[in-house]
Every structure is written in C-alpha cells, then in structure tokens.
Amino acid sequence: xxxxxxxxxxxxxxxxxxxxxxxxxxxxxxxxxxxxxxxxxxxxxxxxxxxxxxxxxxxxxxxxxxxxxxxxxxxxxxxxxxxxxxxxxxxxxxxxxxxxxxxxxxxxxxxxxxxxxxxxxxxxxxxxxxxxxxxxxxxxxxxxxxxxxxxxxxxxxxxxxxxxxxxxxxxxxxxxxxxxxxxx
Amino acid sequence: xxxxxxxxxxxxxxxxxxxxxxxxxxxxxxxxxxxxxxxxxxxxxxxxxxxxxxxxxxxxxxxxxxxxxxxxxxxxxxxxxxxxxxxxxxxxxxxxxxxxxxxxxxxxxxxxxxxxxxxxxxxxxxxxxxxxxxxxxxxxxxxxxxxxxxxxxxxxxxxxxxxxx
Numbered sequence: 380x381x382x383x384x385x386x387x388x389x390x391x392x393x394x395x396x397x398x399x400x401x402x403x404x405x406x407x408x409x410x411x412x413x414x415x416x417x418x419x420x421x422x423x424x425x426x427x428x429x430x431x432x433x434x435x436x437x438x439x440x441x442x443x444x445x446x447x448x449x450x451x452x453x454x455x456x457x458x459x460x461x462x463x464x465x466x467x468x469x470x471x472x473x474x475x476x477x478x479x480x481x482x483x484x485x486x487x488x489x490x491x492x493x494x495x496x497x498x499x500x501x502x503x504x505x506x507x508x509x510x511x512x513x514x515x516x517x518x519x520x521x522x523x524x525x526x527x528x529x530x531x532x533x534x535x536x537x538x539x540x541x542x543x544x545x546x547x548x549x550x551x552x553x554x555x556x557x558x559x560x561x562x563x
Numbered sequence: 564x565x566x567x568x569x570x571x572x573x574x575x576x577x578x579x580x581x582x583x584x585x586x587x588x589x590x591x592x593x594x595x596x597x598x599x600x601x602x603x604x605x606x607x608x609x610x611x612x613x614x615x616x617x618x619x620x621x622x623x624x625x626x627x628x629x630x631x632x633x634x635x636x637x638x639x640x641x642x643x644x645x646x647x648x649x650x651x652x653x654x655x656x657x658x659x660x661x662x663x664x665x666x667x668x669x670x671x672x673x674x675x676x677x678x679x680x681x682x683x684x685x686x687x688x689x690x691x692x693x694x695x696x697x698x699x700x701x702x703x704x705x706x707x708x709x710x711x712x713x714x715x716x717x718x719x720x721x722x723x724x725x726x727x728x
Contacts, residue, residue, distance in 0.1 A: 465640060468638060553671075
C-alpha cells in the first residue's frame, strides 16, 4: 500500500473519493496584492492540503508563503523550520507571530522561476485542539536555492473555514494555489 | 463542487532487475504529478541516487538543492547546470528506500518546472530536495534511473498519480 507524502489516505483506499479538489486559484495579469483566499471551506473532510506554485511580488528578496487561518492576523501563530540552502542547514522559529511562514519562494526578478510548496492542515474541523500545520517547500534559481521543512501552529480551537495565502507584497501572475480535502 | 482526484496513471512492479523505468505519453489532464518509488538499487556499495530526467532532456538544464540527515549530522548541497534531479536511495545492502517526487504544475507552459522530493532510506539518508527543470514545456515523458547506472532490483515498484487542476 502506497502512502504518498503529505496525504493521510492511501492510494487505492477502499474509501471512495477520499482526496478531492475543492478549489484552484491562478493569479492573473497584474498579480494579486492581497494574495489568495479560500472561503467557506467545506467541513466534511478530515484534513486539508494546499498545493502552491508561486512567485511573490516582493522586490527585495525571496519571500515565505504566508498562511493565515480564518483571517486571523493576530499573534496567534508559531512556526519552526529546518532549511538547507545548498551549503548549510539551519533552523529557526517564532513563537508569537501573526502568520505561519512557509520557507521560501522567489520573486519576479527570476523569470519563469517559481517555488513550490505543499502544506497539510491536520484535523482542521476539530474544535478540541489547536491546529497543526506542516509543509515542504523549495526553489532553485536566480542565484540562490532552498528546500525547507516547516511546522506551524494556530492557537485556536475553531474549525478552519478560511485559508489566506500570500507572499510579501502579494503573489505574481501565474502563481497557482489549490486546495484539496482528504476524508478520514 | 469538489471533484475526486489522485488518479493512478501508472503502476509498475519490476519482475527482474532493470536499468530504468520510462513513462511516456503522460496525460496532460492534471495539475501535478506524484511519483512514488519504492525499491533498491543493485549498486554494491556507497549510496546511490534516484535520478530523473524530463522529456528526454539529458542536457545540463536542471538545478537542485537537497538537505540530508545521516543520523549524525545534517548537510545541504546544491548543483546548477545538472543533468537531472536526485535523491539518495542507498544500495543493495540497505533494506530498501522510498522516494516521492512531486512534479508541480507539470502541464503548465508559463513557468519552469519545480519538483519537490522526499527520500527515505533508513540505512543511509533522509532527504528533502527541490529541483528545477529550466524549460517551460509541459512534461510528457519521465525517465527514472539509478544514478550509478546499476539497476533497480527486482521487486522495485513505481506508481504515478495525477492530481486534478
């Protein structure tokens, strides 16, 4: 039985339709300064997965993918990462911040070069616990490269009904973010 | 309206050792591809790598970064102008390894292709990687092979899944 990364249902599971596409957003011309939002998320799944291919509109450097749950921008999040940049492995954390950062994505100065990430939001409808998030993300090109494993927490027991994803200054054209539901 | 996805596109079990696995005429109907490999290399010693090339491109059009842990230390390595993407898979003496490659936006023609990798071999390394194929063409062929140019052992399996857009 095959267990794909980031997905908590097995391929060929006896549960029909256990991994479903809920919505896809593709950023059009001009970019999306406010990022992308998935609203009114169905509460009928066990876990959620967000699949990202993006550039940010940040002109200074690379940008993390910024994750907000239920449009909460207060300091109710924490995160850790383990990151390799091609020469060193590093780790960092923030305990009381206003978003979960998923490391890291290029900007538009790198033509055709997008980063990719996969974020799992586990037990998202459960009102007995804080919400735990894990992700993998990476990019190469434009003079730098990085791959990172990330974990995050939203200190709120509410079910997740909205997900907002952005980068510093927003998302560039052709960025794609898809939301999937996993039944349990 | 949610739509079911994670569609099996290929499911291969090697009845005998083989030097590579080639997937051709890959459907362009999906958003991402997920390749799940489980098996062994027949390399006698040292750590082999699970390599891939896209659309028969064997030129130096790839770049990658990986992060590894071997049980005593963590390390990171990158290569530009590479001829493929790579994740550690051990050798014939190890108990076997599994690798998952995620080919993101594989059918899009407005960007280079980014591939996320995770490799797990309890005898050698755990690996995370990101690879870029510097080409905006849609992916229609994948060549999977051991970097040592030895063989995949009999019993090695490979599955390819399409993720809906």
